[in-house]
Amino acid sequence: MARPSKSAAINLSQPYELTVGLIERLRCPEGKAQAFLRDRDGNGLRVRVTANGAKSFVFEQKLDRKTIRRTIGDVRAWSIPEAQKEARRLAGLLDRDQDPRELERQRKADEAARKAAAESKAAEDKARAVTVGDVWPVYLEKGKPKRRDAWKPRYKADLKAMAAAGGVKKKRGEGLTRPGPLYPLMAQPLASIDEEALADWYANEAKAGKHQAARALMMLRGFLRWCAGRKEYRDLVNRDAGNSSAILETLPATKRRTDALESAQVPVWWTAVERLSNQTASVYLRALLLTGARREELASLRWGNVDLRWRKITIADKVEDTRTIPLTPYLAQLIASLPRVNAFVFAGSGKTGRIADVRSSHAKALGEAVIAGLTIHGLRRSFSLLGEAAGAPAGAIAQVMGHKPSATAEGYRPRSVDALRPYLGQIEAHILGLAGVQFDEDAEPGRLRTVKH
Template identity: 65%
Template sequence: MAKVPFTAGRVAGFKCPPDKKQAFLWDATSPGLGLRATPNGAPAYVFQGAYQDKYIRVTIGSPAVWSIPQAQAKARELARLIDEGTDPRTPKRDALAAAKAQEQERVAQVAQAARESLTVGAVWPLYLENGKPKRRDAWKPRYRADLEAMAAPGGEPKKRGQGITRPGPLYPLLALPLAAINEDALKSWHDREAIAGKHQAARALMMFRGFLRWCAGRPEYRGLTDRDAGKAAAIVENLPSTTRRTDALEAAQVPGWWAGVEQLNNRTASAYLRALLLTGARREELAALTWANVDFQWRKLTIADKVDSTRTIPLTPYLAQLLATLPRVGPFVFASTGKAGRITDARASHAQALQHAGIEHLTFHGLRRSFSLLGEASGAPAGAIAQVMGHKPSATAEGYRPRSVDALRPFLAQIEAHILALAGVQFVPQAEPGKLKVVTA
C-alpha cells in the first residue's frame, strides 16, 4: 500500500473513484492510520492492524471532527493495544454498549416514573369502559351510573333542595397515583369519608376493590396495583355491619298501607307503589316499564331483569285496570316531567303513605319482600313466586320448574286476589280497562 504523509490538503482532496466501492489513503507518519472514502459517503479516518494473525480495521472518525495529529495519536494508541495483546475494537465496542445500556436505563427510568405517576383518575374511565362485574358480560346501567356518581367531582346544582352537590366518595382517590394506593392510603381515605356517611363509604370501598381487582388482572397495571389494599384488617374491622334487612308488610299492615298509597295526590306514584307490591318487581325494573312492553290484549308485562335481560310475567286483572288509568304522555308507563321522563324517586310519596298507615319503616325492597311473603301466604308455589320476582333459579321446596306465562297466570292472580282481600279492596275483574271499579271497605 502506497503511503504519503498526511497533510490538510491531501486529506481534504482525497476522493473515491466512481468505479470503485471504496478507496484508501495511508499515512506514512503513523503506521496503520488511513483515510477511507466511498463514492457517496463522507471520508473517515481508520486504523488497520494485525491482531492474532488477522487484519482488523477500526473506524476512528471524520476528518471534520478529528485533526490529523489527533487521528495519528489515536492510531498509535490502538497500535499499543495490539502490542499489549488487546483487541483494539473492544474499547469502542464496550463504550458503545455502555452508552446503549445507559440510554436504555434512562428510557426505562422515564417509563417507570411515568408508570408510577399514573393516577387512578387516568385509569378509572378505562375501568368503566372495559371492566365488568363477576360472572356478567357488562355493567348493569344502574350500577354503571352508581360508579360514575361515586367518582363525580360534585359542584353541580342539587336536583332537590338548595346548594351544590358534594364530590363522590371515590373522587379524592382519583388524584392519587395508582402505585400509591396501599393499606395506609385507603384507610386514611375511608376514615375521612366515613365521617360523612359510613355506609356510603363502605359501599364506595367495595366498588374500589372491584377496580383494584381489574387493575391487578391487566399486565400494564399489575405491577402498580396492591390488589389486597382494601382488605386490610385495619379497614375491614371498622366497616359497618351488614345486617340483612328483613322489613316487610305484615298482613295486618296491608290495609293501612294500601289506603295511604291510594290517598296520595301523585297518582303516578300511587300506581307505581301498588304495582311494586303486586308484582314483586325491583324498583328500577318497574320504573323503566314502557307502554310498548305492556300487552293488554294477551295480558303480559315484559320488564327489565337483573339476572337476564328481560322477563315476562302475567298482567293480572287489577294491575291491568290500574295501568290503564294512567295517562300516556310518553314512552314510560310511570311517566314524569323530570329529565328522565319517568318516575325516579318515589321515597317522598312512600313516606307519606307510611305516615298515614302508622308504619315506621318500610323500604322499596321491603315491598318486594312483602310480595314473596304474601305470595306464600296465598298458597302460591315457591317456584312460581321466584320466577315472577326474577330470582335466579335455585333449589326451592318444590324444586325449581320454569313455567310459561300462562302457567304463571293463575298463581299471580291468586297472589293479587289475596293482597286485595287483605287491603279490603272489592274488585270487579270484568270491568273494561280504564274503568277501574273498586270498593274499599
C-alpha cells in the first residue's frame, strides 16, 4: 500500500494509530477553528490542530456526562509515548471520579499558599531582625513631641547622646566619652525589647548612675510609644515594656526642686553676679531672674527678636513655638549694653555662637555671695516667687514664664504684651528694690547708670 502524501486529507471521524508522519499531515479543515485526531488506543488522547496550524496533545473524556478536556502539551515538546502515558494517568483519575482540572487548581493553590507562607516568614524574619539602632535614627528624624513640629535642639542632642557609642574626646576635661546609657540596646532586635530585657538593662546602667539611667528609660519609653503608633513597627514592639514593676520599683525617687532666692539673698547674689568678669554671663544671669525664662529660651535670643523701640522681645517657647513678652526698662538697658558680636544677644565663642553653660560663672558668684544649692533653674522659680511678692497676678506671671495656660490660676486668660507690661515692670521694680539698684530710665540705651544704696 502506497504511503499517503503529506497533502492527503485525514478522515477525522475515525481513530488512528498515532505516528509522527500522521501528525505532520494533520490540517485543520477550512472554516473551522480547531479539529481533533483521536488515538486508537482509546485512552482519551487527542491531537488538536488549530486554524493557524498549532498542534498539541490533549486529553478528552467524560465525567458525570460532562466533557473533560485538558491540554497535555505541544507536540514538539512531548513524544507520542509520553503523551499516551499522561493520557492514561488522567483517565485513571476519572475512573476514581477525580477531576484533573480541580486537582490542578488545588495543586496551584497549595503551591501559591506555600510560596506566600515562605514569603511571609521571610518578611517576618527580616522584620524581627530590625534592631533598635536601625529605627532610632528614624525616630530622631520623624518623631516629635505632642503639639510640636519637631524636637527642641537640646532635647534632640540629648537623645543622640543617650544612644552614642562614646569613645570620642571629651569637650571638657581629659579622656574619652563613655557610651550613652541606651547604647547597649542599639544592637538588640526591636522585637526582643521586653520587660525582662529592659529590667536587666536598667539594673546594669543604674550602677553607673540611677538618675541618668532613669532619664534614659523615660526617653526609651517615648521611643516605644512612637514605634507602637507606626504600622511598620507596631507588631514588633512591646509598648509597655518599660512599665514593668521590676523597673518602676527600682527607679530613684523624684525630688521636686525647690531652690530659689530668698528676698534677703537677692542683694548679695545681685552684687556677686554684677562683679563677674564675663559681662555676657553677668547680664544673662540677671536677665533670667528678671524674666523667669528657661535658660535655653533666653540663651537662643537673637538681636532680630529684640525690639528696643517698642520694648518687647520674642523668645523660643517650650509649649508654643515662641512667646512675646514686654522688655522692661532696666533689662532693655542691660541688653543694649552688650556688644553685637553675632546674631545672638548672649554671644559665645563655641560652635553654636551663643552662650552655652554659665554654671561655672554662677558657681563663682554663689561662692562670693555664700549662697548654696541655687541652680540656674532656681532663678526661674525665684522670678515666680518674687513676682507673687510684688503683687503681680498669678496668670500674668505664668504667661510671662511660658507656663501652659491653667484655668485654676486666677481664672487664667491670655493678656496682650501691653497688658503684661505694668505687671512685669512691677516685678522688675520689686527685684531691683531688693537688690538696692536705682537707675535712670531715660539714660541712653547701652549707657546704663546704676546706683547702689
